[in-house]
Amino acid sequence: MTGNDCVGGTSWRPALWLVLLASLPAEGAQVDTSGWECNFCPFEDGQLASEVEAGSLYADGVSAKFGEFDGISEDGGYLVLDGSTGERHENGSFWRITAKDLGLDNRSLGAVAGREGLWQADLGYVASPHNVFDTTVTPFVAGTDSSLTLPAGWVRAGNTQLMTALDSSLRAYDLETTRERWSLGGKFNGASGWRTNLRYTHETRDGRRLLGSSFITTSSQLAGPVDFVTDQVDWSAQYKTARGTVGFSYFGSFFSNERKELVWANPFTAIAPGADQGQSALAPDNNYNQLALKLSYELGPAWRVNLNGTLGRAKQDESFLPYTVNPLITTTALPRTSLGGDVDIRHVDLQLSGDLGAQIAWLEGLRGKLSYRYYERDNGTPQADYSYVEGDTFPGGLATSLPYGYRRQKLSLTGEYDLARLLWPGSGHPFRLSGGWDREEWDRTFQEIENSTEDRGWVRLRLNPLSWLAFDARYGAANRETDPYGTGPPGSAPQNPLMRKFNLADRERDFWDLGVQLSLPGNVSVSLGGFERQDDYINSSLGLTRSRDIGGTADLSWTISGKISAFAFYGHQEISSSQSGSQSFGSPDWEARSLDQFDSASIGIRLDELNDRWNVKFDYFLVDGHGDIEMRSGGAAAFPPLRTRSHGPSLEVEYRATPAFDVIATLRYEHFDAHDWALDGVEPDTLPSILTSGADAFDYDANLIGLSFRYRFGGDAGAAPAADPEE
Amino acid sequence: MDRQAAVCFGCHQEQRAENSRPFHHPVEGNLMNCASCHSPHGSANDFELRRVSLNDTCYTCHAEKRGPYLWEHAPVTEDCSNCHVPHGSSQPALLAMRAPLLCQQCHSQAGHPSLAYGPGSLPGAGQPSAYLVAGSCLNCHSQVHGSNHPSGSKLTR
Numbered sequence: 001m002t003g004n005d006c007v008g009g010t011s012w013r014p015a016l017w018l019v020l021l022a023s024l025p026a027e028g029a030q031v032d033t034s035g036w037e038c039n040f041c042p043f044e045d046g047q048l049a050s051e052v053e054a055g056s057l058y059a060d061g062v063s064a065k066f067g068e069f070d071g072i073s074e075d076g077g078y079l080v081l082d083g084s085t086g087e088r089h090e091n092g093s094f095w096r097i098t099a100k101d102l103g104l105d106n107r108s109l110g111a112v113a114g115r116e117g118l119w120q121a122d123l124g125y126v127a128s129p130h131n132v133f134d135t136t137v138t139p140f141v142a143g144t145d146s147s148l149t150l151p152a153g154w155v156r157a158g159n160t161q162l163m164t165a166l167d168s169s170l171r172a173y174d175l176e177t178t179r180e181r182w183s184l185g186g187k188f189n190g191a192s193g194w195r196t197n198l199r200y201t202h203e204t205r206d207g208r209r210l211l212g213s214s215f216i217t218t219s220s221q222l223a224g225p226v227d228f229v230t231d232q233v234d235w236s237a238q239y240k241t242a243r244g245t246v247g248f249s250y251f252g253s254f255f256s257n258e259r260k261e262l263v264w265a266n267p268f269t270a271i272a273p274g275a276d277q278g279q280s281a282l283a284p285d286n287n288y289n290q291l292a293l294k295l296s297y298e299l300g301p302a303w304r305v306n307l308n309g310t311l312g313r314a315k316q317d318e319s320f321l322p323y324t325v326n327p328l329i330t331t332t333a334l335p336r337t338s339l340g341g342d343v344d345i346r347h348v349d350l351q352l353s354g355d356l357g358a359q360i361a362w363l364e365g366l367r368g369k370l371s372y373r374y375y376e377r378d379n380g381t382p383q384a385d386y387s388y389v390e391g392d393t394f395p396g397g398l399a400t401s402l403p404y405g406y407r408r409q410k411l412s413l414t415g416e417y418d419l420a421r422l423l424w425p426g427s428g429h430p431f432r433l434s435g436g437w438d439r440e441e442w443d444r445t446f447q448e449i450e451n452s453t454e455d456r457g458w459v460r461l462r463l464n465p466l467s468w469l470a471f472d473a474r475y476g477a478a479n480r481e482t483d484p485y486g487t488g489p490p491g492s493a494p495q496n497p498l499m500r501k502f503n504l505a506d507r508e509r510d511f512w513d514l515g516v517q518l519s520l521p522g523n524v525s526v527s528l529g530g531f532e533r534q535d536d537y538i539n540s541s542l543g544l545t546r547s548r549d550i551g552g553t554a555d556l557s558w559t560i561s562g563k564i565s566a567f568a569f570y571g572h573q574e575i576s577s578s579q580s581g582s583q584s585f586g587s588p589d590w591e592a593r594s595l596d597q598f599d600s601a602s603i604g605i606r607l608d609e610l611n612d613r614w615n616v617k618f619d620y621f622l623v624d625g626h627g628d629i630e631m632r633s634g635g636a637a638a639f640p641p642l643r644t645r646s647h648g649p650s651l652e653v654e655y656r657a658t659p660a661f662d663v664i665a666t667l668r669y670e671h672f673d674a675h676d677w678a679l680d681g682v683e684p685d686t687l688p689s690i691l692t693s694g695a696d697a698f699d700y701d702a703n704l705i706g707l708s709f710r711y712r713f714g715g716d717a718g719a720a721p722a723a724d725p726e727e
Numbered sequence: 728m729d730r731q732a733a734v735c736f737g738c739h740q741e742q743r744a745e746n747s748r749p750f751h752h753p754v755e756g757n758l759m760n761c762a763s764c765h766s767p768h769g770s771a772n773d774f775e776l777r778r779v780s781l782n783d784t785c786y787t788c789h790a791e792k793r794g795p796y797l798w799e800h801a802p803v804t805e806d807c808s809n810c811h812v813p814h815g816s817s818q819p820a821l822l823a824m825r826a827p828l829l830c831q832q833c834h835s836q837a838g839h840p841s842l843a844y845g846p847g848s849l850p851g852a853g854q855p856s857a858y859l860v861a862g863s864c865l866n867c868h869s870q871v872h873g874s875n876h877p878s879g880s881k882l883t884r
Contacts, residue, residue, distance in 0.1 A: 069753035100757060108757040128758035179758060212862060212869030214883040219857070219867045230790045255790035280869075280884045281876035283791035308771045310779050316795050316875075323877050334877055341795035347779040349771040373771075375780055377804065381795050388878040399880035401797055404804045447801055496835035503802055503809050529740050544832040553740035571744030577824070579832055583842050590843035592828050596817055600747040623747050625817040629825065631845035639846045642825070644749045644817060674749070678825070678860045681850040692861040 049715025050085035055708025064131035071105025079103025092116035121186040139169035148264040159688035177207030220691040227258035244297035274328030284318030302358030312345035324389035335384035379405035412438035454480035472515040500540035523559035547577040590633035615654040622647040646672040666706040745815035796873030826863035
């Protein structure tokens with residue numbers, strides 16, 4: 001909400017320069033820029049320039065969904081507090097400290113210093129909530145030792161409706177997590193062509209997530225703890241010469257979970273002796289180290305070769321929990337005390353690209369690229385047999401771990417030719433024809449098929465027949481063929497032999513995209529787009545058999561005057577699919593057809609610098625989702641529609657009372673309602689065998705009103721705030 | 728809308744429409760933007776991703792799912808987009824389809840994975856089914872991204 005648009009020590013000025021350079025006449029005519037003046041980004045030139053904005057927001061009728069990512073999820077007041085201070089010198093040196101949304105859960109602080117083109121160092125902090133539900137309830141009581149117990153007086157029963165103490169034991173909680181990320185980074189550009197970047201981040205994520213807790217025939221939706229810490233290091237160095245670059249990089253990720261397990265009391269009457277509590281393993285610690293090499297070299301004036309190679313290793317060796325916490329079940333010794341998990345990632349990408357016309361005169365204008373990619377997940381985790389216990393209730397059987405691995409290779413050839421050279425030379429209106437073919441091959445371990453090969457081809461036309469009109473159209477098709485479908489690895493639960501998992505199945509795919517751009521008189525620009533992707537799983541009788549995704553968008557922007565602009569956007573998308581199943585474990589005897597339709601629309605008006613005092617932003621949005629699922633098993637039966645509708649206006653008015661002082665008023669209304677048959681009417685005791693969280697689909701009418709004051713001091717305090725390039 | 732997302736959505740309108748769905752990544756907040764996953768100035772990877780694969784990109788923020796796990800879920804290790812739609816979905820958790828139908832696109836074992844759960848299994852229409860509502864399959868099989876429990880081969884622990 002700050003008026004200064006400097007980010008990370010750099011402003012959007014480079015983008016402005018690019019636009020200016022791109023607009024220069026192609027024939028090299030000299031443009032007299034001596035009289036040009038940038039009205040959007042006054043240069044501070046060594047003066048301390050600061051800005052602070054303070055005020056308050058008041059929210060009414062909000063919910064977790066409204067404040068999903070900013071934390072405005074409770075009715076009441078919120079502080080508006082933003083600010084920035086810094087200076088920039090003529091020699092390119094700068095420093096800046098920025099603060100954004102300090103009064104909200106979604107807040108950030110940053111400091112950056114450096115010298116343009118030479119070096120930069122930055123320090124940052126950002127917090128971000130993810131509010132999922134605020135209507136969840138539970139009878140469980142969280143302990144400090146990763147345990148969930150039941151309150152005193154709890155009455156166990158065989159089903160939820162007989163839990164007589166349930167209603168009185170329920171307490172509300174918010175299902176949410178919050179990330180807090182600290183970062184430290186820097187980059188340095190050496191005088192001799194060296195450039196290096198380093199970034200370290202430390203992130204914590206705390207909160208709760210839903211976790212199922214099965215005892216074979218019964219289960220509960222628990223508020224499982226989230227207590228993650230992730231440290232990451234990204235370093236890269238690059239050396240550039242006149243004809244090429246060479247670069248090295250390292251990426252390290254170190255994840256740790258402060259909660260290794262969750263133990264919970266069984267709220268149901270145990271169906272076997274001792275099954276009064278259960279235990280789940282939570283996400284284990286892991287780490288990943290990766291080295292990469294990047295080479296790029298110009299083979300001549302028209303050819304370039306690029307090579308990227310990556311070697312990474314993921315390790316996980318968390319100590320195993322016991323087979324069960326049921327003291328009445330005798331178990332064998334674990335085959336290992338920890339996993340010793342070890343996955344190697346190998347990746348190579350080799351590209352040769354160039355201008356064929358530079359070598360062969362009659363191919364002038366033809367460009368091409370040949371590329372090969374190799375990616376392997378080599379899973380070296382040791383296999384073992386585990387005498388598992390079924391849901392802390394009964395001895396199970398023997399299960400063999402399956403360390404999945406795969407290798408993926410892709411060969412691609414693409415080319416592009418400007419047909420305008422043949423059809424209307426010298427017109428200045430490009431007519432580019434491009435096309436490509438690629439073959440992708442997968443080899444897998446421990447799955448129903450080992451090998452699949454997909455060939456894909458496409459052709460694209462980009463045409464600018466008139467200076468104000470541009471077309472872009474693409475059509476393509478792909479065909480995937482697989483090995484004969486097997487029964488899966490030994491020991492896995494037998495699937496219906498007619499099942500074809502969609503990612504392992506033969507598939508024919510068609511796709512097209514279409515785009516039209518018009519620059520109309522009166523400073524109106526229109527952009528229209530459409531697309532379709534259709535997949536047919538031609539040899540699948542069980543599983544996903546067909547899917548289709550089709551949609552279109554329309555975007556209009558109108559610069560009414562130098563100070564007034566407007567835009568409108570509309571998008572429509574339909575995703576449909578068909579899948580089959582077999583209740584008799586034989587031929588297909590049911591089919592599900594789904595159709596997910598989604599419409600979104602928005603309009604907006606911007607008034608900038610009216611009377612040199614007023615900035616006004618007005619937006620209105622509407623989104624409408626509609627999901628239909630029809631089950632056909634004998635007769636047809638339709639689920640109630642899955643609906644999500646939201647709409648509302650927002651208004652921001654900024655008044656410059658003095659050259660250094662702004663008053664900002666904001667107003668926002670949002671209506672949201674959803675109908676979700678998975679949640680509607682599902683109370684904690686609705687399902688006899690599942691003690692659910694009772695979460696409700698969202699339905700709210702939220703109002704948000706805000707008033708804040710912005711004061712600029714130092715620098716050119718009276719200058720107009722830097723324009724926001726997004727507008 | 729985040730300034731960077733506004734620039735990207737100027738051309739990538741399909742993604743703009745998807746981002747307006749009820750479930751999407753927080754590109755409008757302070758934590759992430761389009762460049763958190765994509766390299767706008769070029770990348771050797773599919774979709775100009777910052778990391779060498781889609782999964783490696785997702786693990787940057789979802790490191791707890793990297794594993795490796797004792798009991799892995801095969802499609803998870805290959806491609807997160809087998810089940811999730813990264814730019815926005817009408818289904819919770821950015822899922823491509825509602826459970827149990829999403830799970831039944833791959834699981835056909837005899838018994839409850841193969842049964843047809845229709846609207847007659849909803850509350851108010853008869854006996855509500857634990858396989859259909861609330862968390863559906865995840866009511867029990869909640870460790871769909873992998874389990875490290877010795878008794879977790881069915882992803883319930």
